[in-house]
Amino acid sequence: NYPTNEQNHLTIDHVDAVDLASTYGTPLYVYDVTKIRQTMRAFKAIFEKENVPYIVSYASKAFATKAIYQVAQQEGIHADVVSGGELYTAIQAGFNPKHLSFNGNNKSWDELMMAVQQGIGTVIVDNFLELQLLSEIAEKCQVVQDILLRISPGISAHTHEFISTGQQDSKFGFDLLTGQAKAAYDIASQDSHFHLRGLHAHIGSQIFDVTGFEKNAALLADTAQSWGWQPDIINVGGGFGIRYTDDDEPLPESDYVSAIIRTLKGKAAEYDWKMPEIWIEPGRSVVGPAGQTLYTVGARKDIPDMRHYIAVDGGMGDNIRPALYEANYEAVLANQPNIPAQEVVRVAGKYCESGDVLVWQQKLPKTQAGDILSVLATGAYGYAMASNYNRNPRPAVVFVENGQHQLVVARETYEHIAALDRDYTLSANMTH
Ligand code: LLP
Secondary structure, X not given: OOOEOOOOOEEEOOEEHHHHHHHHOOOEEEEEHHHHHHHHHHHHHHHHHHOOOEEEEEEHHHOOOHHHHHHHHHOOOEEEEOOHHHHHHHHHOOOOHHHEEEOOOOOOHHHHHHHHHOOOOEEEEOOHHHHHHHHHHHHHHOXXXXXXXXXXXXXXXXXXXXXXXXXXXXXXXXXXXXXXXXHHHHHHHHOOOEEEEEEEOOXXXXXXXXXXXXXXXXXXHHHHHHOOOOOOEEEOOOOEOOOOOOOOOOOOHHHHHHHHHHHHHHHHHHHOXXXXXXXXXXXXXXXOOXXXXXXXXXXXXXXXXXXXXXXXXXXXXXXXXXXXXXOOOOEEEOXXXXXXXXXXXXXXXOOOOOOOEEEEEEEEOOOOOOOEEEEEOOOOOOHHHOOOHXXXXXXXXXXXEOOEEEEEEOOOOHHHHHOOOOOOOOOOOOOO
16 A cells, blocks of 8 residues: 555655646656665664664765765765766765765776865775776875775675676676785785775675675675784675565565674674774665656557557656666556556556566556656666666656655756757868
């Protein structure tokens, strides 16, 4: 059962979803900020309860806008960025640069320079070129930069191949099995431009069991110990799975995090270490379940004995995940959420491509053109991966909290779409 009001409309944190659609237009990304805050607090509470030093760093690639950086900051959460663009957005949002970390396998000189000049807290160094560039930049700017070294742990988590990042055949991090990680440690620990604080490894995304996280945490501790080093920080990345449909059975966040804490407490005791600060980088689990996308239903196509297609006014430009990963979502009829489902349909978008699907197959009430359909749990990697395919403007983003709503990203217009285009004026009468 979905939350509704007197008009029997779907509500999102006490705001009428149909009203939101008419106020801001569709497609529309809507985030329940109460839910985001609850998740952020829940992550922190687990560490507080276990009484271990920690940092929760929101992996902002999942959804990077000024507004979310501001919420994270209010909640005492750090953030991880993976590009100059995310870094810029965070700084524009007024985010404390000391609370930012910077991941990525091919950070450019300009990006690293910007990060150091902004006074970024931690750079998570991924490769030998970066060690060299960052050392030069630190020298130029006369800073000693806090860094972690990113390791490819050689652990493959059970998830889609394209979103799994921890296996040995990976573009990310220093390879452990061939001695590259140790070579990086030797360089980093001897370079006076660096303050080497610890190790990082991320095993993948949308993961449903704790074993990969336990193995990863243990491996990072064992690795440091084998180098005779007591790290200040162990960063185990993100990847905690969420429920998109009833086929997904994620564990509560506390299970993953408790397992990581238990493992590292054990290692600290075994190696007689001061308890290292544990860093986690959740992205999807923070914003995914809190976001939904509202669409207006348009055309339908019924192929007898085969399929009913319901088309909406958005699609792969605002949510590429079904097309890219065969991801599944659940939809709800926002103007009548709790009436019985009657027909099995496929919800398709408006893009000129057959793979442009939002919901592969779901039983829904009979819909009509003009109905408002909400696709649930689109808060992570939806807006973040949106495009202007077919020259469709990207939707607006609205935050709701306690019965109030606020536009946090304006809807793109056709003017934005063509703003960077330039006329072509060279002639076809070539002289050469
Ligand atoms: N830390 C690092 C180093 C990462 O590479 C990632 C995700 C995260 C943290 C956050 O993982 P999360 O908690 O969100 O699972 N576009 C794909 C997901 C790619 C994830 C890449 N790295 C999708 O839509 O499923």
